[in-house]
Amino acid sequence: MTPMNPENNKPNAGYKRRSASQWAVAWRRFRRNKAGVAGLIIVLAVVFVGIFGDALAPYPAFPNPKALTPFYNGDVRTPPSSKYLLGTDVLGTDVLSDILHGTKYALYVGVVVTAITMAIAIVVGSIAGYFGSWIDNVLMRLTEVFLVFPSLLFILIFVRVFTLGAGAGASFNFLGISIPIGLTIVIFVLAVFNWPGDARMIRGEFMRIRELEFIEAEKALGASNRRIIFRHILPNILSSIIVVASLTIAYAILLEAGVSFLGFGDVNTMTWGQILENNFSDMRIVWWAEVFPGLAILITVFGFNLLGDGLSDALNPRLRD
Amino acid sequence: MIPVALGISIVAFVTMYAAGDPISLIRAGKPNVDQTTLNALRAYYGLDQPVPIQYLNWLTNILQLNFGKSLYGGQPVIYIIGPKIWPTIELQVVSLLIAFAISIPIAVNSARKPYSKQDVIVTSFSLFGVSMPTFWFGLILIIVFSFTLGWLPSAGAVGAAGFLWWGNPILDQIAHLILPVAVLVYVSLAQNIRLIRANMLEILRSDYILAARASGISERKVVYGYALRNAITPALTFLAIALGGMIAGAPMTEYVFSWPGLGRQYVQSTLNLDFPTIMGITMIITVMMLIANLIMDILYVYIDPRVRIR
Numbered sequence: 254m255t256p257m258n259p260e261n262n263k264p265n266a267g268y269k270r271r272s273a274s275q276w277a278v279a280w281r282r283f284r285r286n287k288a289g290v291a292g293l294i295i296v297l298a299v300v301f302v303g304i305f306g307d308a309l310a311p312y313p314a315f316p317n318p319k320a321l322t323p324f325y326n327g328d329v330r331t332p333p334s335s336k337y338l339l340g341t342d343v344l345g346t347d348v349l350s351d352i353l354h355g356t357k358y359a360l361y362v363g364v365v366v367t368a369i370t371m372a373i374a375i376v377v378g379s380i381a382g383y384f385g386s387w388i389d390n391v392l393m394r395l396t397e398v399f400l401v402f403p404s405l406l407f408i409l410i411f412v413r414v415f416t417l418g419a420g421a422g423a424s425f426n427f428l429g430i431s432i433p434i435g436l437t438i439v440i441f442v443l444a445v446f447n448w449p450g451d452a453r454m455i456r457g458e459f460m461r462i463r464e465l466e467f468i469e470a471e472k473a474l475g476a477s478n479r480r481i482i483f484r485h486i487l488p489n490i491l492s493s494i495i496v497v498a499s500l501t502i503a504y505a506i507l508l509e510a511g512v513s514f515l516g517f518g519d520v521n522t523m524t525w526g527q528i529l530e531n532n533f534s535d536m537r538i539v540w541w542a543e544v545f546p547g548l549a550i551l552i553t554v555f556g557f558n559l560l561g562d563g564l565s566d567a568l569n570p571r572l573r574d
Numbered sequence: 575m576i577p578v579a580l581g582i583s584i585v586a587f588v589t590m591y592a593a594g595d596p597i598s599l600i601r602a603g604k605p606n607v608d609q610t611t612l613n614a615l616r617a618y619y620g621l622d623q624p625v626p627i628q629y630l631n632w633l634t635n636i637l638q639l640n641f642g643k644s645l646y647g648g649q650p651v652i653y654i655i656g657p658k659i660w661p662t663i664e665l666q667v668v669s670l671l672i673a674f675a676i677s678i679p680i681a682v683n684s685a686r687k688p689y690s691k692q693d694v695i696v697t698s699f700s701l702f703g704v705s706m707p708t709f710w711f712g713l714i715l716i717i718v719f720s721f722t723l724g725w726l727p728s729a730g731a732v733g734a735a736g737f738l739w740w741g742n743p744i745l746d747q748i749a750h751l752i753l754p755v756a757v758l759v760y761v762s763l764a765q766n767i768r769l770i771r772a773n774m775l776e777i778l779r780s781d782y783i784l785a786a787r788a789s790g791i792s793e794r795k796v797v798y799g800y801a802l803r804n805a806i807t808p809a810l811t812f813l814a815i816a817l818g819g820m821i822a823g824a825p826m827t828e829y830v831f832s833w834p835g836l837g838r839q840y841v842q843s844t845l846n847l848d849f850p851t852i853m854g855i856t857m858i859i860t861v862m863m864l865i866a867n868l869i870m871d872i873l874y875v876y877i878d879p880r881v882r883i884r
Contacts (some may be wrong), residue, residue: 510707515829516841544713
């Protein structure tokens with residue numbers, strides 16, 4: 254029977270008898286979730302600003318805030334006005350421009366940290382979850398050491414020691430984009446300390462799916478471990494990985510802001526955390542240089558968290574009613 | 575517990591000293607120091623020996639509560655760290671207790687009526703809390719309550735000599751605690767609520783709750799007596815991890831509020847590359863966390879009878 258359109262009681266125009274794919278179903282479910290859609294819109298807006306921020310900003314990026322003489326147009330600590338919408342900071346740079354220029358760094362941190370984190374987590378989690386026994390034991394004790402100890406403390410030591418070698422304002426070229434080395438070092442350190450939680454999650458999913466009948470059937474058919482892992486288990490946990498990745502992006506942006514704020518960031522790259530750090534000692538006067546960059550962090554992270562929650566509801570309906 | 579502490583100490587020690595010899599790291603910006611002075615400094619701090627020997631020396635010293643000498647000023651590390659332990663414990667314990675006391679009733683109520691108006695408000699607020707940079711929330715509180723309204727102090731743990739907030743040493747302490755505690759509570763509140771709510775939601779759907787309701791036990795007893803007990807056990811495990819998170823977040827909060835605690839000292843020592851002090855603080859924090867874990871294990875036995883050893 255052809256499904257009828259309830260509005261005019263005629264068969265739906267252009268209806269094709271084709272079952273909806275898993276992703277189409279998820280998208281339909283996601284669209285109904287207002288919070289998730291709001292998150293998606295925020296994330297898209299942030300990505301837009303990340304790409305076009307340099308063109309949108311009313312004033313040019315400040316190349317080397319601490320190394321050069323900072324006062325490039327003489328207007329230091331000016332409150333928000335029509336000339337400087339969000340005021341200028343202690344170095345005399347326009348806060349709005351700094352935020353717009355900084356967006357790309359926030360995204361760079363979020364995406365790259367997440368990519369590295371997920372890569373390590375998937376390798377460790379799959380091996381531990383699939384093979385079990387002593388391999389699982391060894392890997393899980395390792396992640397426990399990382400989890401038990403507050404990793405921020407280790408992150409600070411590593412960032413401090415490794416950024417010592419990086420020259421002031423040094424950067425490298427990747428596909429024609431100049432990428433600051435100091436910030437990249439911070440990213441690698443964050444990723445190295447970030448994977449254990451995600452690895453445990455992936456291990457749990459692996460262990461759950463490994464016990465299902467279809468895997469047993471595969472084994473009976475003589476499928477190799479590699480085939481089972483890559484063709485059967487990984488696609489099944491892809492949705493969980495996507496959800497966790499979205500939340501990891503949010504967390505990485507927060508963490509980088511914190512590290513920069515404590516004075517361990519790349520001083521030559523004006524990330525949002527760096528703006529907050531530069532103005533911290535003068536914040537009694539320049540409150541606008543503390544409030545607005547923080548608001549940018551909050552909105553971005555909130556967007557990714559909303560998106561993650563929305564995706565989780567859409568992709569893992571079992572978790573919901 | 576002892577293997578974990580040993581493991582952490584080895585990891586911290588090896589990574590730190592493998593990263594470089596602290597004397598040459600510190601020298602990086604000061605080319606005028608000559609080689610003889612460097613060698614003398616290395617010998618003075620025992621850095622001329624191989625790392626495993628250094629670690630063993632450090633370990634034997636620390637078992638006698640000798641934390642070594644700071645590379646930054648040469649003071650014994652214990653004098654630097656000692657006075658900072660109590661302020662950190664004070665801040666953490668007060669926040670942890672308040673956070674847990676508030677989060678349980680809120681989470682239970684919103685789990686009882688999922689997706690109701692109250693639940694939506696609570697979940698969005700907690701998502702907001704998870705999304706907020708800890709330190710930035712502190713900055714906002716300082717700008718509002720301290721700079722603008724002038725109600726509360728913006729920095730430190732006690733008033734300066736001759737000036738006490740609210741005119742009394744005890745009230746002065748409380749005045750200094752309010753803002754940092756508010757920050758820590760809000761941040762961990764968000765995590766706690768999300769976790770307990772999720773557990774409660776799952777448990778309230780289970781058969782034994784249905785059975786309890788069917789047998790006419792009062793709603794209050796079903797929720798708080800039957801469901802909460804099961805919902806809180808995973809939350810307690812998380813609490814141990816959350817404590818780690820709080821201590822990890824301590825550097826931020828303590829830095830923002832100039833709180834004279836271990837976290838702020840840690841930031842300072844790491845910026846100075848003062849390895850012995852970093853190791854000392856690392857070990858003290860590790861021991862604090864292990865003690866917290868032990869307390870948690872004991873609490874388990876009271877809450878979850880299944881854990882009890884027959």
